[in-house]
Amino acid sequence: MELRRLRVVHYLNQFFARIGGEEKANVEPRVIEGPTGPGRAIQNALGERGEVIATIVCGDNYFSENVENAVDEIIPLVYRYQPDVMIAGPAFLGGRYGVACGAICKAVKERLNIPAVTGMHAENPGVNLFHRDVYIIQTGPSAATMNEAVSKMVQLVVKIAEGEKIVGPAHDGYIPRGIVVNEMTGQTGAERVFEMLLAKIQERSYESEVLQPKHDRVVPAAPVRLIEQAMVALVTDGGLVPKGNPDGIESVGATRFGEYSLQEEVALKEEAFDVCHAGYDSTFVKQDPNRLVPVDVMRILEREKRIGKLYNKFFSTTGVGTTVEDARKIGRAIASELRAEGMSGVILTST
């Protein structure tokens, strides 16, 4: 059966379309019939399989200064040609260009239901914004790697057009979209994990099926120099709250925190507190809240002048099921108050 030639529309910025450099970055969207610039490499890679029928060009500044507008102007241009697929870029490390390519591909897919592929370097800002929505072929940093980029982009777009199974990022060369796909394999999970463990023990290479999140590092704050003069605050994520949980801190998935006055208390009293954290057995902490927020010993240290002062409030939230974003927000809010109060150090007690 003879396959119809795929109709391809290509998106380029002003530079790759040879209109000009930065001085032409303001040019409005326009169409050039057939392929131009890297579009010719795309046409070569397509061969008889497809035809680049049109090239849409837009200046990087025109696009980035008003993304929504630019997309709205470009969509009808694409539609006019009724392509089977769209290819944008590759943008390599061009940040404005990468964002434009990502935005166009996303819009074309969502609004016109036309498959679209782009390409850029892993550190292009367009990746962060669009990798979840768009197939982004991973390219080198510059146009020196154009041919390889074009080849992978064309391969992927043809696969999509022909309904072939996309194997995955490693195989097809695109940046992981963060999608988890169930598939059947020859081995059960137990068998696979056992093999992975053997490989690990025997120091052979193995590939994790689940990617571990990367945690950012924070430069350690300078140590406290004069502890006898230091003001120290207590913070907890064990969800210790005044009886009745007046601030309504959630028992799971906290979005807020509370600050509770210590007055002149020499110790936290059992009858004044509750635990709102639903992720652990709070019996022992309820019996004696100092087992979570050690006010009693901090007061002794204060009296013995081994610390300058215990801050007169403690901060509390629930540390189970909290999203990373909420944890960050809560942390920043607490940090900001502590800094304003000139806190020298913090003891954070976690369950």
Added chain:
Amino acid sequence: MLAKEIERAGIPVAHVCPLTPIAIVVGSNRVIAGVKIIHPVGNPELPPAVEKEFRMRIVEKALVALQSKVEGPTLF
């Protein structure tokens, strides 16, 4: 997370946590082993006066951590 955000503001944090490997991996810089999830700075099996002493030892370790220079996640 809380430890890191407070640390980012330039305030040293002594993180008392029963699951120290997690605190280290996530990136708290000064980590002290807590007792148990259900009582991080306590031990109900001890008589109250002894438990308070026990709690003091842990908090003292936290103070040492606050006064120590560290290069990255460190267990005290």
